[in-house]
Amino acid sequence: MTSDSPVAERRPARPAANPWAVLGIASLAAFMVFLDTQVLFVAFEDLRADFPDVSFATMSWTLSAYTIALAAALVPAGRLADRFGRRRTFLVGLVAFTLASALCAAATSPALLVAFRVLQALGAAALVPASLAIVLSVFPSEKVPAAVAIWGAIAALAAAVGPTAGGLLVDTWGWRSVFLINLPVGAAAFLLALRRVPESREATQTRFPDPLGIGLLAAALSLLALGIVQGNDWEWGSARTLGVLAGGLVVLAVFVVRSLGHPHPALDLSLFGGRSFRWANIATAAFTIGFTAMFFAQVLFLTQVWGYGIVKTGLVMAPGPLVVMVLAPSLGRLAGRVGQRALLVPGGLVYAASGLWMLAVMTTEPNWVGHLLPGALIGGLGVSLVIPHLTSAAVQGLPTDQFGAGSAVNQAIRQFGATFGVALTVALLGTVTPATALDHFHRVWWMLVICGVLTSLAALALPRKARAATPAAVPTLDPTPIGEAA
Known part of the structure; x- marks a missing residue:
């Protein structure tokens, strides 16, 4: 086509998107989703206090319903992103998640809150895999581990600030405020994405799942x-x-x-034929069960056993996630050179060691500096060696047409793990009394040890260094704004 073509005049080519700016926008939206999960753990006791006649197990469905709906919707949402446009799906997910957050804040009963949490999960299901697929589509394969590690570090940032921010919000305005905080973040991410994120989609279209x-x-x-x-x-x-x-x-x-x-x-089970994809997702399931159980149980231990207030709980939980936030980018660059397996195998064992530390030293007498802090720092090191690299290990070798679907499967398995991490924590703790508290929490800490070891065993089956994405199918980049699309 010549330069004086009328089509060329109507649709001038835009300069290539800045990958790091795209990563920042995608990470901002992912941060909102991850923050929402973390702060609700902290708000759980205040939420229960608003509905005193509802049992602990029933109230836990405000957490479980979200993760189940998110897990079930992630895979079809990832396919939608690949087929109809990752940017388009990302924006729709942003709007849905933000509006559902407002509805959650207005809920007047546990049943309504569960229903609105399901709607919120559907928005997150569109947003999360689309944001990761967008990142994968704009970075060259050699930079994928570092980019995905940074994207994953945003989750660590959410975990770091979530308990403290959630504690302050709940202490000042109650549990409803943890949902209202999503509104300004969602609006900012939407406006930035409209301006800076390019469209991309699969080169070969297939039918909907x-x-x-x-x-x-x-x-x-x-x-x-x-x-x-x-x-x-x-x-x-x-x-x-x-x-x-x-x-x-x-x-x-x-x-x-x-x-x-x-x-x-x-769910395209043929994806699991790839060695890296299969074993990285098995490791993801094992680690996420332990990680979610640890986070949820730690909130309950600090508030119910040590008697900490919600703000103090948030503050003392921050060091572990801060370790992840600081280390994840540099470890992502290292993973790009030596392969994810070299970090994942020791990472699972380090995380298991944090569980052994808790088993050995934790008592019902509060001692944050001597008992909890060292365990949190060991756990943070383990998490920084594992979580940011599981996703890149799973998706790096996939054809580019399957970026959305592959990342959606990995995130869905992560949500399966989170669902069962919460459910198993509820089951293992049972009815905690002052006399039985330590024995019940020992069950959860043993689960952390088992999950860490299983993660390392699964990671041993990974290739020594993940291969680059298959170049046969290059994603179709479409710079056309949604408002101008035909």
Whole structure:
């Protein structure tokens, strides 16, 4: 096409997007989602106080419903992003998440809050994989580990400031304020994305994933989480508990069989044929269960056993995530040179060591400097060696057409882990009394040790250095603003 073509005059080429600016915008939106999760852990006790007649297990569904809905919706949302445009999906997710946050703040009952949390999860499901796919599409393959590590460090920043910010918000304005804080962040991210983020999509279009498969996956996760969360209330050996868990496993098996035989499955199980993708996601599941259990249990231990106020709890929880925030970028660059496995294997063992420390020294007498702080710093080092590198290990070798779907699967598995991390924490703690508190929390800390070791074992199966993304399919870049799209 010549330079005097009328099409060229109507749509002049834009300069290439600045990858680091795009990373900053994508990370801002991801920060909002990750912050929301962290601050709600801190707000959980205040939320329970507003509804004193509702049981602990029932109230935990304000956490679990979100992670289940997010996990079930991430994969189809990732496919939507690849097919219809990652920027477009990102913006839609931003709007949905921000509006749902306002509805959560206005909820007048636990049932309404759970329902609005599900809507919020659907917005996050569109936003998170699209933001990561956008980052992957603008960086060369050799810089992907560092870029994804920085993107992951934003989660650590959210974990660092979340407890303190959440504690201050809850202490001043109550639990509803933790949702209202999303409104200005969401608006800023939306306006920046409109101006600076380029559009990209898959080069070869395929059909939308199987809707029935999506429903089966959501049903299986819901039944399994329900059985684990309610196990103490219903009794673990009761017909109701065993029936719900068995039903979840049966539905999950039906989902797998259907996915294997469907031309456009809800979850493309062939992705797991790749060695790096398969083992990185197994490690993701193991580590996220332990990480979520640690975070949730630590809030409960500090408030219920040591008697800390919510603001003090937030402050004393900050050092561990701050370690991750500081170390993640440099460790991401190191992973780009030596491969993710070299960091993941020792990282899981370091994280397990943090659980062993807690088992060895923690008592019911408050001692933050001598007991909790060293364990938090060891755990922070373990997390910085693991979490930022799991996603890059999983997606780096995928064809570019599958960036959205692959990152969505990894984030979905992370949410599966978070769901069961919360559910298992509720189950392991049961009804905590002053006399039994330490024994009950020992169960959770042993789970951290097991999850850390399992992470290292899974990481041993990774290639020594992840291969670059398959260059056969180059993502289609479309600089056209949404308002100008045909």
